Amino acid sequence: MEHFIVSARKYRPAVFKDVVGQQAITNTLENAIENNHLAQALLFTGPRGVGKTTCARILAKKINQDGTEREDEDFAFNIFELDAASNNSVDDIRNLIDQVRIPPQVGQYKVYIIDEVHMLSSAAFNAFLKTLEEPPKHAIFILATTEKHKIIPTILSRCQIFDFRRIGVRDIKEHLADVAKAEGIEAEDDALHIIAQKADGALRDALSIFDRVVSFAGKNLTREAVTENLNVLDYTWYFQVTDLLLENNIPQVLVTYNDILSKGFDGHHFIMGLASHFRDLLVCKNQETIDLLEVGEQVKAMYFEQSQKTNQQFLIDGIDIANTCDLKYKNSQNQRLLVELCLMQLASLTFQGEKKNSNSDRFVIPPSYFKSEKIISEKITSAGSIAPKPLKKVEIEVEENKVSEPSETISTENNSSENTISETNKADKPLVSQKFSSESEDNGEPQKVIERPQILAERNAKKVSALSLKSIQKKQEIKQEMVANQPDAENLPVNDFSEEDMQAAWTEYTTSIESDGKFNLLSHLTMGVPKLDGSIIHLEFPNQTIKTEVERAKYELLGFLREKLQNYNIDLDITVNETAEKKYAYTTREKFEKMKEMNPLIEKLRKEFDLDI
Template sequence: MSDTYRALTRKYRPTSFEDIVSQDHVSNTIKNAIKQNRLSHAYMFCGPRGVGKTTMARVLARTINEIDSSIDGESLNQTLNIVEMDAASNNKVDDVHHLRESVRIPPQNGKYKVFIVDEVHMLSKAAFNALLKTLEEPPEHAIFIFATTEPHKVLPTILSRVQRFDFKRISVDEIVQRLRKISLDEDISIDEESLHVIAKKADGALRDALGLMDQAIAFCGDTITHNELLQALNVVGTDRLFEFMECVKDHDADRGLELINTLLQEGYDIQEYLIGLTEHLRNLYIAHETSKLYLVEASEETKKRYQQTAGDFSRDDLMRMLHIISEAQIKLKDASQPRIQFEITLLKLIHMERSEQLSELLAGLQELKKNSGNFVAPSQNGSTQKEVKPEPEEQAEKVSEPVDETESTEENLEPQPLNPSTDSEAVGSDGSSPGPKESEIEVEAEAEVDTQIEEEEDDDFDIGAPALITTLARKARASVQSEKQKQTAPSNGAPTETSSEKDLPEKITTEYVQEIWVEYLESLKGDFPMLLHLQMERTKVKKVKGGELHLECDNSFAQKMLDEQSTDLQFKLKEFTGSVLRFNISVGEIDEKDKPMSVYERFKQIQQKDPIIRDIVEIFGAELEY
C-alpha cells in the first residue's frame, strides 16, 4: 500500500468512458455523439447515488476539451473551461444569475465551456425559471450537464430542454469484479464471500462499495477474513441465517431464542437482521427453480447451499414466512418493546405449521365429512349421540334372528309375565304354560348385542380412528347366526349344504372375486360399522396372486382403517371363497381433480361460498398469516 493515504473512491475514480462500470448505454451514446459531432447543448444524468453520474459528466468534459489524464477529476474544476456547481448549497436566483454571466465568457483554451450542476433538483422554482432562457438558447461553446437523484422534482420545462439519461444500479457481480481488481492493485488478500458481502451491502453503488472496502482494510489490514469483515461492517452473515432456518425446520424454539439473544448481545440491529432474513427467504424461494438461480446474488458455494436448504421448505411456506417478516418490519417501527416483538416474529416462523401438514389435515377432515353420515354433533347435555339408520333388510333380519340360549344371561332367561289379552295364545295344547315366545327371545338377544356394541363404540369413539365392532360383539352375533342356521335346518336331521358351500370354486381367480364382491360387501352390513363398509365400497379389486388379494383404496385414511380390520374382513371373505386370502392394500394415484386443495385455495373457495367472509376480506383485507 502507498504511504500517502488516499480514499479508494478518489484514487480509483474513472478518467475515461472505458473505466465507467455498468453504464454502457450512456457511454456508447455520448461517444458516438462526439464522433459524429452531434453533441447536445444540455444533458441530464439521473439515477441512484454512487452509480457514476458526476463521473460521467467529468469524463465527457475531459474528452471534448482533450484534457490530459494527469489532471484528475477533482482538479478539473480549477480549469477555466469546466465549472462545477453544487445546487444543494447554491440554489438561489442570484447563484443562477452568476452562472448566466459566466456562460457569456468563451473558453480560454479548448472548444467548449462545460457547466456541471450537481443535485440540480435542489434549485428553487425561481432559480429554475431564471435558467430557462439561457438553457434553451445557450452560446455555441456552452454545454450544460445536470446530475440528480430525484428527476421528478425537476420542472418539466427544464426536462423538455435536455437530453435525459437514466443510470442503472450496478450489479453485485460487476461490483465484485471491480473490487477484485482493486484488491489486486492494492495487494489486499480477501476471499470471494467477503467480496460478495461488500457488494451486497453497497446496494448497487460502486462508490459505497469502495468506501466499505476502505473501512474493511482499516479494520482488518492487508488480509481481510470473512468473520472479521462481518464484525467490521455489522452485517448478519449467511451462516447465521442458515442456522436460524435450521431452527425453523426442526421447530427448535429454545435454540432459536438462544440465537436471537446472541445476535442482540453482539449489537446487530433488529431491522438489519429482518432485512437480511427477508433476502435469505427470497433466495430460498428462487432456489427451488434451478433455472432461476442466476437471480440469487451470492457466490457459487452459497448458491449450492441455498439449493440444499430450499428442499426443506415448500414455496407456500416461504411465502407465508416472507409475509410474516414484512408485517413485522412495519410493526417494529412503532413497537414500544422492539425486542419482544422481534422474538415473537421469529417464534412464529419456528412454530408455524407446514403447508403439507395443513393440506393433509384438510384432506382428512374432508374425508371424514364424506364418511361421517352415521354421526351427529354432541347433544346439549354434552353426551355424544350416534344416529343409526338401519336398512329395511337389517330390520327384518333382526326380527327373525334367533338367540343363542347358551350365552344368554340369567336376566334374559327369566320368565316374562304374560299379557292378559294373550293368555289363551300363550297356553299350549297340553294345557302347560310355556316360557317366552321364540320371537321374543330372538328380539331380546339381538337388542342386548346391539346395546353392547353401541356402548363400546361410544366409549372408544374418536374422530381420527372411529371405533369398530369388538370381538365380544362379533362372537355374540356369530352365535345368533349359528342358532338361526340350526333352527332352519330340515326336520329329518339331514345336513343341508349352504349356498356358499355349493358354489365354492376349485381355484380362486380375480374374476371370481370380482363377481362375488358386491355380495360380499352386502354381507358386511350389520357385522361391521357403516364407516368401514363405505370405505370398502370405494375400494377396487386389482388382482389375486399367490394367496393375496390386492386391493386399491383412494386415500391413506382408508388404507389405515382397512389394515386395522384386515383379519376380520379376510375371515368374512372366507365364507364366499372357502379359503383365507391375505389383503394387500395400497393407495392408488389421485386424479388432478381429486387432489386436496392448498390452504390458500381452500381459503379462496370459502370466500366464494360464504358472502359474510367475502365481505370481511374485502373490507378489512383479511389474509392467512400462518
C-alpha cells in the same frame, strides 16, 4: 507520513470504458461525440455514487480533445463546476450567464457542470431558462441531480435526460476485486460480496466501506472481519435458524434468537433477513431462477445444499409469515414476542412431515393432544358457575329423526338437588336410554346425570360477544334457527289465560334472570307493569336505549311466557314514552314528598307532632 487518498478519488474513472455499471449511457455519449450529435444541455439524474459527476467530467474532457493535446491535459480552463447547493441564488446564475458569453481560449467548448441542480431557487431556475434554451455554440451545460422531481418542467424540457441506474452487486464486487488487487490486499469473495450488498448500488459508498474495513483488518480481508466491522448479521445465522425450523426445535430457535439480540442486532433487521434468506432458498430450487441469487460461489453452494432439504410450500409459507411479521413490527407493543411467535409458527410448518391447511393447525403440539377421553359433567350452581365433575361412565343414546325436548342437568349430592332447565325445540319426547354408575357418593345415593342435547352444546359453542361486529349476524342466524325449529303451527296450544296468570309468569321469569345475574335486564323488566290486551303484552319505557336492551331478550322472554301460559299467540308490543313521569321514589325525602302529594294532611301531621323525616 505519506498523504492518503481515498479509493473513491484515487480510482475515479478517467475514460468512459472504466465507468462501472452504466454501459448504456457511456456508449450513447461516445457515439454522440463521434457523430457530432451532442446536445448543448444534458441532465444526469440517478442515485448517489453511481457516476454522474464522473461521466460529466469525462465528457467535458473528451469533447475538447483533438489529438494534439498532451496526455495529461485536463482542460481545467474549459471546465467550470458549480455547486448549486451553496450557489443557488439569482446573482450566482447571472454571474454564470456573464461567463458563458466569453469563448474558450484553449479547446473548442466551455463546459459548465452544475451539481445538485435541484437546490437552485425558483427565481434562479427562471433566470437560467433563456440561456439554457439558446446557449452560445461554444457552451455546453451538464446538470447533475439526485432528485429530478424537484426540477421545474421548463428546465426538464430543455435538457437531454440520462437516467443513471443503481450499480449491481456483481459489478461492484468485480470492481472492488480490481481495487484490492491493485492495492495488494487479499480479499475473500464473500467479504467483497458483503461490502457490495452493504453499498446498496452506490460504488462510492462501496469504496468508502472498503477503505474502512481495510483499516480494520489490514491486508487480509475475511468475511468474519467484514461482518464484525460493519455490524452485519452473518448469513450463517440464517442457515442455522433454518435448520432448527426444519427440525421443529422451538426451544433452540428461541435461544438462537436471544443470542442474536445479545450481539446488538435489531429484531426487525433479523426478520427481514430471514425472509430474504427464504427467498434465496426458493430461487435456488429452480435452475431458471438461480441467476437471481446474488451471492458468492461458496455461499451459493451452501444455499443449494439447504434448498434440497426444504420443500417449496414451506418456503412460500415462511416468506408469507415473515413478511407479515415485518409489516406488524413497528406497530407492535411487544416486538420481541411478535418475532418469537413468528419463529414458533415457522417451526410448526413441517411438523410430522406434512403441510397444515390452516393457521389454526400450525402447532408443534397438535390440538388433538389436548382432547381428553374422560367424560366431564357440569354442576350448575345457583350463582351460575360451572363446576366440572368427572364421572365413571355415562352413555346417552338418542334416537335419530326425533327432535329433543327441554333437557335437564341434575346433580344430586348430600341430599340436595339443583335443576337447570334449558329450552330447546318442542316436540315429542325422544327415546333416551341412560346408564348410571354403580358407584355411589359419600351419602350412599347414586348420582344421576342427564347430559344436554348436542344441538344446545353446539349452539353455546357458537355464541359471540354482544360487542362483536358479528353479533348482529349471529343473532339473525339464531333467530332463523329458532323459527325453523318451531313445531308445526297447527299443533301449538292457544289456551286462555288471565292477566293475573300473565303477571305471575312475568314475576317467575324476572326471578329466574335475577338468579342468572342479569341485573341490567331485571331492572328494565321491573321498571313498569306490563299490560295485557288480548294476547298482546304492552310494555312502555322512557327511552330508546332500554327498549333496545329488552328487544335483545325478546325471543327468550316470549318462549318462556308461551310455554308457561300454553299460548303461542302471545306477542310483545314495546313502545317509548319519553314524557312519562317518574313513578318511583328512592330516598326518604322523595318517599315523603310522594306521600304528601297523595295526602296533603301528612304535612300537617308532621308539623303538629314535630316529626323528622
